[in-house]
Amino acid sequence: MSNITVVGAGYVGLGTAALLAYLGHTVSILDVDAHKIAQLEAGNLPLYEPGLRELLAQVSHRLRWTTSYTEATAHADFIFICVGTPPLQSGQPDLAPLEQATDSIMAHLEDQSLETRRPTVVLKSTVPIGTGARLGQLFENYAARTCTRACPVVSNPEFLREGSALSDSLYPDRIVLGGPGEALERVQALYQPLIAQSFVPPPHLPRPKHCLPPTVVRTTHASAEMIKYAANAFLALKISFANELAGLSERVGADIEEVTHGMGLDRRIGTQFLSAGAGWGGSCLGKDTRALLHTGLDCGYEMPIVRAALQINLRQRRVVFEKLLRHLPQLEGKRVAVLGLAFKPDTDDLRDAPAHDFMLWLEQHGASVVAYDPVAMGRARTEWGHLRYLEAPDALAALEGADAVIIATEWDEFRALDWNNALRRMRTRVLIDARNIVPTPLETPAILEQIGRTALPQSVPESVLESAFLERGS
Numbered sequence: 001m002s003n004i005t006v007v008g009a010g011y012v013g014l015g016t017a018a019l020l021a022y023l024g025h026t027v028s029i030l031d032v033d034a035h036k037i038a039q040l041e042a043g044n045l046p047l048y049e050p051g052l053r054e055l056l057a058q059v060s061h062r063l064r065w066t067t068s069y070t071e072a073t074a075h076a077d078f079i080f081i082c083v084g085t086p087p088l089q090s091g092q093p094d095l096a097p098l099e100q101a102t103d104s105i106m107a108h109l110e111d112q113s114l115e116t117r118r119p120t121v122v123l124k125s126t127v128p129i130g131t132g133a134r135l136g137q138l139f140e141n142y143a144a145r146t147c148t149r150a151c152p153v154v155s156n157p158e159f160l161r162e163g164s165a166l167s168d169s170l171y172p173d174r175i176v177l178g179g180p181g182e183a184l185e186r187v188q189a190l191y192q193p194l195i196a197q198s199f200v201p202p203p204h205l206p207r208p209k210h211c212l213p214p215t216v217v218r219t220t221h222a223s224a225e226m227i228k229y230a231a232n233a234f235l236a237l238k239i240s241f242a243n244e245l246a247g248l249s250e251r252v253g254a255d256i257e258e259v260t261h262g263m264g265l266d267r268r269i270g271t272q273f274l275s276a277g278a279g280w281g282g283s284c285l286g287k288d289t290r291a292l293l294h295t296g297l298d299c300g301y302e303m304p305i306v307r308a309a310l311q312i313n314l315r316q317r318r319v320v321f322e323k324l325l326r327h328l329p330q331l332e333g334k335r336v337a338v339l340g341l342a343f344k345p346d347t348d349d350l351r352d353a354p355a356h357d358f359m360l361w362l363e364q365h366g367a368s369v370v371a372y373d374p375v376a377m378g379r380a381r382t383e384w385g386h387l388r389y390l391e392a393p394d395a396l397a398a399l400e401g402a403d404a405v406i407i408a409t410e411w412d413e414f415r416a417l418d419w420n421n422a423l424r425r426m427r428t429r430v431l432i433d434a435r436n437i438v439p440t441p442l443e444t445p446a447i448l449e450q451i452g453r454t455a456l457p458q459s460v461p462e463s464v465l466e467s468a469f470l471e472r473g474s
């Protein structure tokens with residue numbers, strides 16, 4: 001078993017650390033955020049990820065929490081870099097955290113003056129194409145200067161999805177490794193229990209019925225990095241394509257849910273990531289598609305398909321808000337409920353969440369906003385302090401006396417709501433279902449706008465409009 005250091009205790013770092021400790025390794029988790037490390041040491045998770053708390057508790061005897069590079073890297077056989085690469089204003093990823101982490105690792109190597117033993121550096125953060133090779137070169141330059149051996153660098157992009165991060169890590173579709181051969185072997189050996197699916201699954205994360213062993217893709221740094229960007233850009237394209245079709249469906253009287261179901265049954269296409277709605281959010285699709293565009297531009301190469309995916313995603317948020325304005329053109333003084341703050345269900349991640357834009361625009365239009373999310377309320381209190389909104393303790397309370405509601409995240413809790421009863425709590429029943437989760441037809445008279453399945457507003461029958469605006473209790 002190996003000594004492993006994981007640098008960065010975010011969604012990826014914590015998932016990676018839990019996985020490696022579960023496979024039997026001793027794992028030191030290092031973060032520059034001392035508050036976060038103190039929280040984790042005390043057994044409190046700074047983020048929401050299903051199953052993570054239980055898995056970390058199960059392997060706690062193999063975990064060390066630290067803010068010290070000296071401590072964390074002293075005996076490391078592998079150093080996994082999982083720091084954030086958030087987008088800069090320009091759309092390029094900010095590589096400062098990665099550079100700081102690398103500098104700190106090198107400073108430690110200098111401190112320790114290690115002559116022979118060198119940890120393998122595994123780059124899990126999503127980075128611009130060329131970064132892994134550049135990092136490898138930096139370590140080689142350092143070794144040449146100090147007459148020591150270089151730390152080999154392996155690019156190992158991460159494909160986990162927030163909300164199912166642990167399942168994705170334990171039962172991956174593929175493991176991509178880029179870099180020099182000998183180092184690839186070492187990292188591949190580390191993942192052998194996953195590759196053979198030979199480990200005993202944690203009780204709360206059983207192996208899926210038809211789980212196949214992952215395919216290992218061994219390649220160069222550049223290809224490994226490009227695979228990550230290409231995969232995210234393609235997923236982004238699928239969502240934006242569904243949203244583009246949704247707009248046309250509304251205009252020609254088609255139902256996008258039936259259209260995407262029908263087209264997705266073609267195995268060459270597949271049904272996943274074809275959900276029309278408010279578009280994607282989160283820390284990856286937007287950031288990675290913009291980074292890919294930038295890489296193209298740096299090479300003098302335009303990528304119009306990727307650009308269009310981004311543009312459609314931006315437009316889609318406005319499409320949702322315009323649906324509300326169509327029915328409530330005067331939002332001043334109106335009470336609007338927003339259900340779902342996280343960018344997707346089963347996470348508390350608020351990065352680039354559509355709900356943020358809806359809440360901002362509502363505020364700008366003079367509406368008073370009542371928000372509810374099953375897990376992200378606490379995070380919103382700290383990260384969205386610039387927005388003005390009231391917190392509701394649950395979805396029904398958010399609807400109480402509201403003039404309209406926007407469903408921004410497709411939490412199961414909202415799917416399961418008895419909408420016919422819930423709508424009766426509202427003052428006027430304007431329901432903007434930006435995730436197409438409300439079962440139709442509704443028995444309670446209401447204006448229901450979904451994405452790509454509602455006819456254009458002119459065709460909403462007058463009688464429905466009238467009854468939808470009746471006072472609550474009528």
Ligand code: NAD
Nearest residue numbers: 008009010011012031032083084085097100101125126158
């Ligand atoms: P995150 O923001 O949740 O966590 C990053 C952590 O790194 C933070 O805790 C931060 O304090 C820490 N950090 C920053 N600089 C540091 C330094 N110099 N030394 C030590 N720690 C440092 O980010 P995340 O969502 O876990 O993403 C990490 C990387 O993985 C990104 O490149 C992201 O694009 C990629 N990725 C993310 C996901 C996802 O779903 N979140 C999926 C695949 C890939």
